[in-house]
Amino acid sequence: MGFFGFKNFDQLTETELTIYRFVANDIEKTAYMRVRDIAKEAHVSNTSVMRFVHKLGFNSFTEFKVSLHSAKLDQQKEQSDQSLSLHFIMKENFPQDIYEKLMVVADKIINADMVIYVGMGSSAALAEYASRQTAAIGINSFCIKDPFYPLSAQLQNTTNNVLITFSVSGRTPEIIGLLNDFVNNIDNTLVSITGNLESSLAKMCHYNLSYKTNEERIHHFYDMTTQVPATYLIENLLLRVRHLLQ
The missing domain is CATH 3.40.50.10490 (Glucose-6-phosphate isomerase like protein; domain 1)
Structure with a gap:
C-alpha cells in the first residue's frame, strides 16, 4: 500500500510515477514544499504535479499537503514503534x-x-x-x-x-x-x-x-x-x- 493508501499504480503515467517516487522517498521534506518546488526537484511540470494530486483523489494541493503531514507523522510513529519493539528472543x-x-x-x-x-x-x-x-x-x-x-x-x-x-x-x-x-x-x-x-x-x-x-x-x-x-x-x-x- 502507498503512503496515501493509494493502490492503483497502474493508473499512473510514467511522469506521475516519477512524482510519486520522489515524494515517497522523502515525505518529511516534500511535506513542506510548494508545487513548483516538487516540479523542479522531480524534473516535471507544475501541471503534471497538479494532475498527479488530483489523480490521487485530492481536491487541492493544500489537501494533498495535509495528507503528506499525516503520512509523515505515521512514518515517525512507525519508526518509533520499531525502535521500542522487542528483539530479545532471537x-x-x-x-x-x-x-x-x-x-x-x-x-x-x-x-x-x-x-x-x-x-x-x-x-x-x-x-x-x-x-x-x-x-x-x-x-x-x-x-x-x-x-x-x-x-x-x-x-x-x-x-x-x-x-x-x-x-x-x-x-x-x-x-x-x-x-x-x-x-x-x-x-x-x-x-x-x-x-x-x-x-x-x-x-x-x-x-x-x-x-x-x-x-x-x-x-x-x-x-x-x-x-x-x-x-x-x-x-x-x-x-x-x-x-x-x-
Whole structure:
C-alpha cells in the first residue's frame, strides 16, 4: 500500500510515477514544499504535479499537503514503534549450543532430589515463578530470595540437589557469597541463568544457560533490564523436563 493508501499504480503515467517516487522517498521534506518546488526537484511540470494530486483523489494541493503531514507523522510513529519493539528472543541472543545445554540441565532436574531456585530483586520473582512451575509438574522445589538464608545448613545432610540461580549481571556479591559454600560440594549441581557468561556466577557454576542483553538502570540503582530472555530459558527448560517425564 502507498503512503496515501493509494493502490492503483497502474493508473499512473510514467511522469506521475516519477512524482510519486520522489515524494515517497522523502515525505518529511516534500511535506513542506510548494508545487513548483516538487516540479523542479522531480524534473516535471507544475501541471503534471497538479494532475498527479488530483489523480490521487485530492481536491487541492493544500489537501494533498495535509495528507503528506499525516503520512509523515505515521512514518515517525512507525519508526518509533520499531525502535521500542522487542528483539530479545532471537537466535543471535543465545549461544549456539543453548538447546543442548537445556537438555542436559533438564535431565539433571528430573534426576534430582531437590531443585532450588535462587534470585534477588526482579530475578527473585522469576526464581519464585520457576519454583512454582517446577513443583506443579511434581518435582521437589523451593525458592530462595533471601541471600542470607542458611541454605548450606539446610542442605547439609542432603544429596543430589540442583541449584539454579538467576542473575542478569552475575556479579551480585550476596548471591556469589550464598553459592560459594556449594562450589566444591559434589552433592550439588550449580546452574546459572545469566546475561554475563564472563561473570563470577557463570564461572563458579557447572552449567551456564546464558543470553545476551543490555543492562539498563534508572536513578543509578533501579535495575530495569529485561527478564524476557531468562523467562524464555526457564520456560524452555521446564518444557523439556515435562517431555522427559512423559
